[in-house]
Amino acid sequence: MAAITDLKFVQGFIRMCNDGWNQGWHERNGGNLSYRIKPEEIESARPYFHEPGEWREIGTSVPGLAGEYFMVTGSGKYMRNVILDAEDCTAVIELDEAGEHYRILWGLSGGGRPTSELPSHLMNHEVKKEVSGGTHRVIYHAHTTNVIALTFILPLTDEVFTRELWEMATECPVVFPDGIGVVGWMVPGGRDIAVATSELMKKYDVAIWAHHGMFCSGEDFDLTFGLMHTVEKSAEILIKMMSVQPQKRQTITPQNFRDLARDFKVTLPERFLYEKE
Ligand code: 2HA
Ligand code: ZN
Numbered sequence: 001m002a003a004i005t006d007l008k009f010v011q012g013f014i015r016m017c018n019d020g021w022n023q024g025w026h027e028r029n030g031g032n033l034s035y036r037i038k039p040e041e042i043e044s045a046r047p048y049f050h051e052p053g054e055w056r057e058i059g060t061s062v063p064g065l066a067g068e069y070f071m072v073t074g075s076g077k078y079m080r081n082v083i084l085d086a087e088d089c090t091a092v093i094e095l096d097e098a099g100e101h102y103r104i105l106w107g108l109s110g111g112g113r114p115t116s117e118l119p120s121h122l123m124n125h126e127v128k129k130e131v132s133g134g135t136h137r138v139i140y141h142a143h144t145t146n147v148i149a150l151t152f153i154l155p156l157t158d159e160v161f162t163r164e165l166w167e168m169a170t171e172c173p174v175v176f177p178d179g180i181g182v183v184g185w186m187v188p189g190g191r192d193i194a195v196a197t198s199e200l201m202k203k204y205d206v207a208i209w210a211h212h213g214m215f216c217s218g219e220d221f222d223l224t225f226g227l228m229h230t231v232e233k234s235a236e237i238l239i240k241m242m243s244v245q246p247q248k249r250q251t252i253t254p255q256n257f258r259d260l261a262r263d264f265k266v267t268l269p270e271r272f273l274y275e276k277e
Contacts, residue, residue: 004048005086009041012221013071017082025142026079032115036125036137037069053104060119060191062099064126069094072114116189123198128217136217138224143213146235151210156182162272167251168234175230177266180206
């Protein structure tokens with residue numbers, strides 16, 4: 001193997017950063033990505049690691065992730081540059097046995113730190129590792145234009161966002177049957193927004209940050225990118241619809257959703273199927 005960037009998980013990570021850039025979700029240094037690396041993948045990457053860096057504080061405590069390894073984007077790095085220079089823009093980090101410190105094993109070759117949203121990423125990973133029985137490995141944050149626009153228009157409730165986005169495309173309730181959580185405006189980058197987001201991640205795979213963007217969680221790069229893409233496309237349809245006329249002439253009804261749930265074998269919580277006046 002010629003380089004760490006030839007490894008499959010590193011390639012998948014780089015491709016996802018570039019796909020998000022191509023979607024227009026990562027202006028300047030916006031957005032970030034993290035991946036919880038599998039033990040066999042770490043072994044394949046180990047030959048490329050340098051002497052471990054200093055242990056540094058995460059800024060929160062994630063004991064459920066003690067000793068885990070992550071690939072993460074760097075703070076202040078641009079998603080559009082990842083494909084050109086992954087070694088400068090991303091890093092592989094290891095967590096300590098308390099889940100309170102990390103150290104850099106590879107990457108950020110020009111210096112720097114992991115993503116400013118590291119507390120949110122790791123607290124989401126901790127919750128998702130637990131509730132998914134270890135299957136979820138990807139946490140993705142993007143500045144999705146149409147979802148952000150909707151946070152100025154719709155009431156900031158899980159029920160309204162879930163229902164309105166479900167109604168915009170028949171596949172939506174099948175792709176995110178548990179619904180979507182919404183966090184009101186908060187200061188990004190710290191522990192408080194990380195706690196609020198990880199609370200939502202106990203129930204949902206998608207959390208919206210009002211006037212900022214979205215977090216998605218999933219098993220692999222395809223599923224997690226696909227989830228972000230599906231939610232954002234649905235938001236785009238809603239924005240287009242509202243731009244032409246404020247009222248829907250027809251839509252998918254609560255009974256339609258129940259019929260869909262039966263045939264597609266998903267459970268759609270009734271609290272999202274409320275009657276509208
Ligand atoms: O700039 O997206 O939320 C990175 C971010 C912070
Ligand atoms: Zn952001």
